[in-house]
Amino acid sequence: MIKDIIHDHLIECLDKLGISRDKEFTVEIPNNTDHGDYSTNCAMILAKENKKAPKTLAESLIKELKKKKDYKKVEMAGPGFINFTLSPAFFQRTFREIREAGADFGIQDFGKGEKVLLEFVSANPTGPLNIVSARAAAFGDTIYRVMKRVGYLPSREFYVNDAGNQVDILAESLELRLRELHGDNIGEFPYEAYHGEYVVHLAQKLNASEGVRVFMMTEKDRMEHLKEFALNELLEMQRASLERFDVSFEGWVSEKTLRAEGVVEEVLSYLTEADCTYEKDDAIWFASTKYGDDKDRVLMKSDGSITYFVPDLAYHLTKIQRGFDTLIDIFGPDHHGYVPRIKAAFKAMGYDDGILEIIFLQQVNLFESGERVKMSKRAGKIVTMDDLINVVGKDSARYFFIARKASAHLNFDLELAMQQNNENPVYYCQYAHARICSIIKKAKKDKMWPKSFKSELAAKLNKTEELAIIQKLSDLPELLTLISIHREPHRLATYIEELAAMIHKYYARYQIVSAKSKDLTHARLMLLETTKQVMAIVFELMGISAPEKM
RNA sequence: GCGCCAGUAGCUCAGCAGGAUAGAGCAGCAGCCUUCUAAGCUGCGGGUCAGGGGUUCGAAUCCCUUCUGGCGUGCCA
Structure with a gap:
């Protein structure tokens, strides 16, 4: 939200100065705090099309930007960056907006009601769920929660292979x-x-x-x-x-039911109409190489039964027929060879294969005492999802699964996840929340908690740590849109860890509840109350509890 | 062989889709509890971003290539 305001300011100034702006520039938070609170590459990006040196462009922009009261400092640096240091009032205004949003903070219409189908887990109903399914469950469910918050209409489905x-x-x-x-x-x-x-x-x-x-x-x-x-x-x-695991599904789609409803025949006839099938060696084949696959695939085996591919395709067809705009399949690591054929089938049936997006979760390796836990499905030696929840707890398990990006192999350290101490990031984050609750409790006990806060007291929040916390809070809406665009829930974990660290440091450095200044106490309590709210929102998105005490 | 994914500190991982001096946690070392929770805080050390080439004002990030690891390459699902 702050970024958007700065971006708008830049556009306003660019237009005023008659500088053309065809290329997209960005407003970012620099990783070096010496470079201010925000910075933009605007002048460097637009230099070429305006036939001006980046620094010259930056200087004239800075002159214009300085007319605004929102900035304490606007400086040029390096090859033409413009660095902004915001006035405390800017942060305080942002803070009041976050407070007003309350539990709705981060809710947006970014997704514009786009209907998204998320298919995940979809394990064979031939045994208990394993840890890869657990990872898929945590991942898919978190994407769902985030997408919902930013204005998509997502739906979760579990495809049941109850035939074959x-x-x-x-x-x-x-x-x-x-x-x-x-x-x-x-x-x-x-x-x-x-x-x-x-x-x-x-x-x-x-x-x-x-x-x-x-x-x-x-x-x-x-x-x-x-x-x-x-x-x-x-x-x-x-x-x-x-x-x-706190994961539920809007739909459980049965393969057996699909077969009974005749969708399978429908798919076969579409492919035949598209002239993409042929008979060879008593089997019926799909000429998927016509659409980019590296070999043709069998649809009906020589014994007359159909392959897994056909009902799965039928299932995907129903997704389209039910009006979903985007189909996201979350697969395990062993299915990537499957993609070309299903995309080929989409094209053969006349659908844009671009609406189907497949996310691959890499495998999960369990470690115990530094040793890899060997699992064998065939021999029935697997660590189940239930085992995992029993051993490490739901919060810890979900956290560890979410904290890694999908494409990374996940080395799951059972002992670490079991530990309830500083080595475990889950507790680090939850502890920050519990600490805030504890301070609030203390304030109430000391009669320092007012019936209602005067929002103008936000002006008392001017310490570096306080402004940094506000800045972090204000990052959330954009973070959620980025997570939904890139399907990267792991950023929630990074975010909550950073926010928790800020709270722990703030706690260690400043006395919050103090008899010396009632106004300052109230201002800080407001900050903590709002932070608690935001943390609770993030925990909820991750499917992790936000404990009041630990 | 071919295809997909990965390779960043001793370990586990981030790195905001091309930005400034590459970050965090853990592990190691040294400190901090008569004060709102020490499941915490402060400080120190630690790097050929797997190797090489290219693209450009600028590369861990994009392209090519080599190496290493995982997975796939069924008329299994």
């Missing part, structure tokens, strides 16, 4: 475990089957309620029955894990 090969194997695995319970010798448990302990538990549960009745059914009925039972149980298990 994997589910058949699940049912077969369950049957084997059931027979095992009944004392049958099943020999060696098949390699492809699901080895996880949870399948045994499912068998026990089913056995307890139905016993031998299961074996009286025909083979076909029994497999259907086992499938349905296992899917229901596992889906419910996954849903419960996500709920513990």
